[in-house]
Amino acid sequence: MKAVLVLEDGTVYEGKGFGAVGEQFGEVVFNTGMTGYQEILTDPSYCSQIITMTYPLIGNYGINDEDFESIRPFCKGFVVREFCEHPSNWRSGKTVNEYLKEKGIVGxxxxxxxxxxxxxRNHGTMGGIIASGDFDIDELKEKVKQPPTWTGPELVLEVTTREPYNLPNDGYKVVLMDFGAKKNIARSLHNLGCDVTVVPAQTTAEEILAMNPDGIMLSNGPGDPAAVPFAIETVKKLLGEKPIFGICLGHQILGLAFGAKTYKLKFGHRGANHPVKDLATGKVHITSQNHGYAVDGDSLTDKDLEVSHINMNDGTVEGLRHKTMPVFSVQYHPEAAPGPWDSEYLFNQFLDLMEKWRR
Structure with a gap:
């Protein structure tokens, strides 16, 4: 089955189709991870995006029932050099081809x-159409010029949980604001003994505080952080009320709540090998990342809010910490999935903040 990827600049990449048959429009991005394609496919932060894997062979260990990061994939397409039709792994339950076909994702x-x-990398991420089966190249070149659909608040509203749910435990009570949360965030907190309640992105500050949590987690998610003003306003009301830990989109929303600005990166950070320096210790950690926006460090107006981490590749802001409030955030993913566990210590820092707050 023939397939094609058409970029908004008119570039055409031909190949063979797998997964679902059809046509999808999205933002074309790339991920440099060598493993973890199942977690990448099911990361809600990829909502409305067409994912390109730079590692050439994808699918060699299949798809299993344990490594999903959301209830379904929210991406629009999947681009690979070669996919494996006959995976070999004791946990494998189906092939990537079978999974994408089942979920309606074009590959x-x-x-x-x-x-x-x-x-x-040279021109920046751009819109694209991925199509398989019957299609007309000239028609696709016209369709790809349509306005982008990956910047508005509807992305967060599409991926957030519809109803609150709880992972009961005996430790600290944490409310996790779900802007597109990966399952491993809640799982990591739960494994540390936390009682985790995951709430929809639209949950108000009053509703959260009524739950009397020991701390609040702001999750990752898709799209432009400035496009979710309701979340920014909610976080503003929560500042100083409880310890807060933000991850990825949650980090960006936290920065905006303090009056900082965000901007779109040329091609984003997506992979499992990004070096980040912790300015407090001088240590460099290898991190898992997936984001297309960043906080502008020069726009920080609160003198008590400081940059805590920086990206060693391009110097962008990778973390924020408030000097007086129990608030901090990172741009990357300490819960990994996929990726290294170098930054797992940040969850313990969050627990320490909640312990101090209790006192």
Whole structure:
């Protein structure tokens, strides 16, 4: 089955289709991870995006029932150099091809992903249409010029939980605001003994405080952080009320709540090998990342809010910490899934903040 990826600049990449048959429009991005394609596919932060994997062979260990990061994939397409039709792993339950077909995700293989990645690095992420089966190239080139659909508040509203749910435990009570939370965030807190209540993104500050939590977690999620003003206003009301830990989109929303600005990165940070320096210790940690926006460090107006971590590749802000309030955040994923566990210590810092707050 023939397939094609058409970028908004008119570039066409031909290949073979796998997964679902059809046509999807999205933002074309790339991920440099060598493993973890199942977690990447099911990370809600990829909502409305077409994911390009730079590692050439994808699918060799199949899809299992344990490594999903959400109830379904929210991405629009999957681009690979080669996909494996016959995986070999004791946990494998189905192939990537079978999974994408089941979930309605269009895939394309046989693409020169190195050339595609270079184009995205040089020109920035851009809109694209992935199509398989019957299609007309000229029609696709016209369709790809349509306005982007990956910047508004509807992305967060699409991926957030519809109803609150609880992971009971005997430790600290944590409310996790779900802007597109990966399951491993709640799982990591729960494994440390926390009683975790996951709430929809639209939950008000009053409703959260009525739950009397020991701390509040702001999750990752898709899209432009400035496009979710309701979340920014909620976080503003929570500042100083309880310890707060923000991750990825939660980090950006926290920065905006303090009056800082955010901006779109040229091609984002997506992978499992990004070096980040902790300015308090001088140590460099290898981190898992997935974001297309960043906090502008020069826009910090609160003198008590300081940059705590920086990206060693490009110097962008990777963490914030408040000097007087029990508030901190990181741009990357300490819960990993996939990726290294270098930053797991941040969850313990959150527990320490909640312990001090209790006193």
């Amino acid at each position: 394309i293989s046989g693409v020169d992903t190195r050339a595609l990645t270079r184009r995205l």
